[in-house]
Amino acid sequence: MLGKRTRGIIVLLILLSICIYGVQLWVFKDPNTTAFYILQDMAFMPFTIAIATIVVGEVMNERDKRERLHKTRMLTSTFFTELGSSLLLAFYQSSECGKEIQPIVQGQNSGLELKQLQNQIKNANIQVTVTKELYSSVKQLVLENQTKLLVISSNPLLLEHEDFTDMLWGVFHLVDEFRLRGDFDKLKDSDIEHFESDFSSLFELILLNWVVNVQYMKENYPHFFGRAKNKLEMMRLNK
Numbered sequence: 001m002l003g004k005r006t007r008g009i010i011v012l013l014i015l016l017s018i019c020i021y022g023v024q025l026w027v028f029k030d031p032n033t034t035a036f037y038i039l040q041d042m043a044f045m046p047f048t049i050a051i052a053t054i055v056v057g058e059v060m061n062e063r064d065k066r067e068r069l070h071k072t073r074m075l076t077s078t079f080f081t082e083l084g085s086s087l088l089l090a091f092y093q094s095s096e097c098g099k100e101i102q103p104i105v106q107g108q109n110s111g112l113e114l115k116q117l118q119n120q121i122k123n124a125n126i127q128v129t130v131t132k133e134l135y136s137s138v139k140q141l142v143l144e145n146q147t148k149l150l151v152i153s154s155n156p157l158l159l160e161h162e163d164f165t166d167m168l169w170g171v172f173h174l175v176d177e178f179r180l181r182g183d184f185d186k187l188k189d190s191d192i193e194h195f196e197s198d199f200s201s202l203f204e205l206i207l208l209n210w211v212v213n214v215q216y217m218k219e220n221y222p223h224f225f226g227r228a229k230n231k232l233e234m235m236r237l238n239k
Contacts, residue, residue, distance in 0.1 A: 021034060021038065072155075072158065072161055073212075073213070073216040075152055075155055075164075076164055076209060076213050076216075077213055077217065078152060079149075079152055079164075079168075079209075080209075080210065083141060083142075083145045083148065083149070084206055084209070084210070084213075087138065087141060087142075087171075087202070087203075087206060088203070088206050088207070088210060090134060090137050090138055090141070091134075091138075091199060091202070091203035091206070092203070094128050094129050094130070094131060094134045095126055095127060095128045095129070095200075095203060096126075096127040096128075096129065114211060114212065114215055117211045118208055121204060121207045121208055122208075124204075126200050126203055126204050126207075127196070127200050128196055128199040128200045128203055129196065130192050130195045130196045130199060132184045132185075134199075135184040135187075135195065136184060138174070138199070139174075139178045142174050142175055143175065143178060146175060149168065149171060149172065152168070153165075153168045153172075163205065163212075164209050166205055167202070167205040167206060167208075167209050170198070170201060170202040170205055171202065173198065174198060174202065177195065177198065181195075
């Protein structure tokens with residue numbers, strides 16, 4: 001539905017056009033020529049509408065899409081800066097996965113395309129072994145960053161990115177699990193198996209989003225990416 005202001009502008013423009021044609025008839029006294037130009041303008045109108053609404057609209061939509069994608073990538077970068085990188089390293093050091101995961105964690109994609117990297121991650125059969133040290137460190141990381149996670153997840157732009165949303169749901173699921181099951185010493189064998197499944201699934205989701213974030217940082221902020229990569233390597237060596 002058009003708003004009152006829009007309808008008023010349309011009516012005003014139509015009246016203005018009628019007045020101009022009326023002045024033309026009054027000044028030149030040539031209704032045939034006026035009718036000719038009216039029909040000519042009407043014949044050109046569909047082409048004008050096609051250019052103005054379809055082509056220009058597509059250009060604007062593409063621009064808006066790029067801006068939304070850029071803002072979303074900023075959110076994902078914030079997640080990895082605040083929490084994601086630490087979780088990734090913690091899971092990586094307690095995981096059983098092939099050598100193909102190591103260059104991905106270190107931000108070295110070996111020239112592979114994004115889809116190839118993601119397929120490589122999905123086929124890696126990632127398994128995380130839950131130890132008391134891992135459980136305690138992940139629990140502390142997740143619970144200390146609840147507020148930041150809520151701020152990130154409240155952004156409506158994330159609804160367009162299913163993988164990132166699934167990853168956040170995985171982290172929030174851990175928040176509930178940690179509150180429900182308590183300290184590691186109170187866990188049963190079935191609880192540990194459950195956490196191993198949760199940790200493995202979340203590790204895979206973090207990796208899938210990690211490679212997207214790495215690609216974005218390399219293309220848009222190469223200097224910052226180099227510093228972040230060095231910091232990640234130092235964290236890995238200090239573990």
